[in-house]
Amino acid sequence: MAKETNGVHRSKSPPSPSPLRNSKFFQSNMRILVTGGAGFIGSHLVDRLMENEKNEVIVADNYFTGSKDNLRKWIGHPRFELIRHDVTEPLLVEVDQIYHLACPASPIFYKYNPVKTIKTNVIGTLNMLGLAKRVGARILLTSTSEVYGDPLEHPQTESYWGNVNPIGVRSCYDEGKRVAETLMFDYHRQHGIEIRIARIFNTYGPRMNIDDGRVVSNFIAQALRGEALTVQAPGTQTRSFCFVSDMVDGLIRLMEGADTGPINIGNPGEFTMMELAETVKELVDPNVEVKIVDNTPDDPRQRKPDITKAKELLGWEPKITLRKGLPLMEEDFRNRLGVHRK
């Protein structure tokens, strides 16, 4: 049966859940797979999903940037399972929903092995779509604001097609995620898979790797170690930073809602990197220096989400401002670095 979703023609109805789900072993629980669930956003998502006693959560992670430590409170819990698995290999598990987060997200990590990054985005997403098709699961892809490239429209709406270099050093990630979005819509139109796509803007919060390389974690770790904050030139480039609890709330609303997306999930508060450095300095250590260092030529100059769609379709908007979120992250970094308040 043909269906219209968001103006997109879907030629088939969604596949029915596997017969196993209707068998005598059927449980009323919702079984949810989270790929990349040992990572920064993934583990916060798992915490929220586990709060609901109807949910069983299976995490698949290869621990490239994620860590078992992020999930330690759930290991051994009867509603929780953890699998060491790389999504570039097929995975067969009976689930109702798939949150597909697996992919390194920090530029220094995704550029480290670009061929692996694009395999993760393309083969990994194909594998997860194959699983969704086989078991009739709904699948949510965490895409990225990087699909807009170095945007010529500001702020970015979902209808903007982007300004992306197909042969640059970021392409393994931004073009990889663009192909992942294409695959999602092709499976939706051709096979009737129920899809959701979130375009995640820069996110920060507790549990980011201390040496993650992204700007908020770098500045907080540098300020706590008494090192100069490294603002990459020119320092006037902008980003919009979303606190992780707001992000997780947006992802769950998108999964539970009726719209396929893509939907921008991010905080529209926009800051230059120099402003961010000054804010971290003021909050963490006013004596620390700020220095300008070299940048890579591929760095997008501006980024800010238009979140009209998220507000209207999901009833979602972020609640935590940068000034409220930074101290929460600082506290976590202090504990992990063993740097106590004077």
Ligand SMILES: O=c1ccn([C@@H]2O[C@H](COP(=O)(O)OP(=O)(O)O[C@H]3OC[C@@H](O)[C@H](O)[C@H]3O)[C@@H](O)[C@H]2O)c(=O)[nH]1
């Ligand atoms: O130490 C640093 C690190 C970074 N920066 C600057 O901070 C800005 C943000 O850089 P980050 O490395 O944190 O993140 P980017 O915005 O480049 O990429 C991110 O975009 C959105 C997500 O999908 C991903 O998490 C990631 O790809 C850039 O302008 C960068 O030049 C610094 O000024 N100093």
